[in-house]
Amino acid sequence: MKRTEHTNRLLDDLPHGDRVRLLAQCENVELIPGETLAKSGEPIDFVYFPTESFISLATEMNEGPSLEVALVGNEGMLGAPLVLGIGESPVHAVVQGAGLAWRMSAARFRRALAEDCALRRGLHLYLYVLMSQLGQSAGCTRFHVVEQRLARWLLMTADRAHSKAFHITHELLAYSLGVRRVGITKAATSLQNRKLIRYTRGDISIRDRGGLEAASCSCYQADKDTYDHAMGR
Structure with a gap:
């Protein structure tokens, strides 16, 4: 391969x-x-x-x-x-x-x-990052609104997909964020009306990354900062 x-x-x-x-x-x-x-x-x-x-x-x-x-x-x-x-x-x-x-x-x-x-040393640092991110995720789920959490999740996915466009269904988004589909529809429609994303039949593309970062909760940047600090980047 x-x-x-x-x-x-x-x-x-x-x-x-x-x-x-x-x-x-x-x-x-x-x-x-x-x-x-x-x-x-x-x-x-x-x-x-x-x-x-x-x-x-x-x-x-x-x-x-x-x-x-x-x-x-x-x-x-x-x-x-x-x-x-x-x-x-x-x-x-x-x-x-x-x-x-x-x-x-x-x-x-x-x-x-x-x-x-x-x-061993590198993976011990990564374990610290993972634990910090799990704690951040718990707080995010409890205190931040669906639209902020969706923006954060889309940014995280784009980073890992190495692309601003990817396919994701309402069902998977609802599962990922732990909310009902109607909540996903409302949040995605809001982000699309603000011209931050384009969402059609599961195909999502990020139109305005800076705007989407501004729409996201602070957890997205906090996760990145934790990783960069712990891993010495």
């Missing part, structure tokens, strides 16, 4: 020799939208370092539908509990955006962690 033009930022931060050794133990795989990569409470078989693709992490609620708690793209990885020595996934992970990713078996990943200090 051909190498992607995009890379994974966590792997990019490794010293050259460490990165080469790690990638030699990975395979480059194509992820398909809707593909389940991990299930809550079940063993983690593989870790994934997305390059083009992005993955939705959701928590399952006994009394209702699942709620997306994070998106993982080429800034991160799937399988972070292994860094803490935990072999089960706490979330349900489903591919949301198609594309390539580096995949590594959990067993090989554990050995690499034991042998590579730079890898």
